[in-house]
Amino acid sequence: MFSVDIKKCIGCALCIKDCFVNDIEMIDTHASIKNLNCFKCGHCIAICPVGAISTDEYNMSDVIEYEKKSFDINPENLLNFIKFRRTIRQFENKDIEKDKILKIIEAGRFTQTASNSQDTSYIVVQKNIQELKKLALESLNRMATQILDNSTSPLFRRYAKLWIQMYKNYIEDPNKEDRLFFNAPLIIVVVSDSQVNGALASSNMELMINSLGLGTVFSGFFTKASENNPDIKEFLGIAPEKQIVTCMVIGYPSIKYSRTVPRKSADISWR
Numbered sequence: 530m531f532s533v534d535i536k537k538c539i540g541c542a543l544c545i546k547d548c549f550v551n552d553i554e555m556i557d558t559h560a561s562i563k564n565l566n567c568f569k570c571g572h573c574i575a576i577c578p579v580g581a582i583s584t585d586e587y588n589m590s591d592v593i594e595y596e597k598k599s600f601d602i603n604p605e606n607l608l609n610f611i612k613f614r615r616t617i618r619q620f621e622n623k624d625i626e627k628d629k630i631l632k633i634i635e636a637g638r639f640t641q642t643a644s645n646s647q648d649t650s651y652i653v654v655q656k657n658i659q660e661l662k663k664l665a666l667e668s669l670n671r672m673a674t675q676i677l678d679n680s681t682s683p684l685f686r687r688y689a690k691l692w693i694q695m696y697k698n699y700i701e702d703p704n705k706e707d708r709l710f711f712n713a714p715l716i717i718v719v720v721s722d723s724q725v726n727g728a729l730a731s732s733n734m735e736l737m738i739n740s741l742g743l744g745t746v747f748s749g750f751f752t753k754a755s756e757n758n759p760d761i762k763e764f765l766g767i768a769p770e771k772q773i774v775t776c777m778v779i780g781y782p783s784i785k786y787s788r789t790v791p792r793k794s795a796d797i798s799w800r
């Protein structure tokens with residue numbers, strides 16, 4: 530339940546105006562939360578000038594008072610950070626510290642979700658990467674055969690040939706060339722009911738990964754493999770109705786970039 534401490538409430542009504550689901554009313558001189566339509570977004574907690582609102586459903590120690598110095602980001606730096614981020618496919622043979630893994634997940638946890646559903650979850654794979662790789666490559670190999678039998682798309686056929694080669698390489702030497710997980714020490718599989726929620730969380734996680742001096746590649750190949758192999762979900766303990774949205778392959782980069790890259794100009798229409 531969300532509640533108002535009436536001893537602190539000054540009756541400013543800011544929480545009432547900002548409540549998207551109209552779940553707060555004024556009773557006499559203070560705000561009162563009905564807890565009927567509340568979807569627990571926490572806007573009332575964040576906006577209250579005197580900190581009168583709290584909830585017993587979440588950990589209130591998550592809440593941090595705004596402080597300009599430690600909260601604001603200069604827009605030029607933010608844009609440079611986004612432009613300089615690269616997909617990393619070469620990693621050091623070095624484990625990732627647990628506090629860094631938790632920080633990455635924290636960036637996902639605080640990402641917005643539709644209707645504040647907070648339906649995103651995270652599967653951290655470190656010890657069982659080889660087994661996961663095997664399942665995924667077996668799946669890609671099977672899919673590749675079907676594609677080569679049935680598809681004329683040059684792109685699909687190119688991928689199919691690559692997947693067959695990846696599987697062959699794995700069978701020859703599971704620890705050699707790895708074009709699926711690039712011999713990275715950490716995989717985080719992001720699971721959600723909604724593709725958008727999971728993708729937004731992944732995007733913020735990627736920013737955190739970069740700010741921690743780590744790097745990542747989104748393994749679309751793995752996501753594709755998991756769509757076609759229920760054993761992968763079972764191996765990861767994911768309920769059949771849940772979606773694997775992204776697979777983030779993470780490690781310390783063993784390379785350095787010196788500059789940003791060019792891109793297509795933005796396709797914008799002003800109306």
Ligand SMILES: Cc1cc2nc3c(=O)[nH]c(=O)nc-3n(C[C@H](O)[C@H](O)[C@H](O)COP(=O)(O)O)c2cc1C
Nearest residue numbers: 614615616617618708709746747748749750751790
């Ligand atoms: C959804 C998604 C899936 C991707 N899948 C793969 C993949 O399976 N293997 C890979 O090497 N790179 C993968 N990438 C990385 C893209 O190839 C890369 O983002 C793109 O070439 C641009 O390079 P940059 O990220 O360094 O800017 C994926 C990227 C995204 C966003």
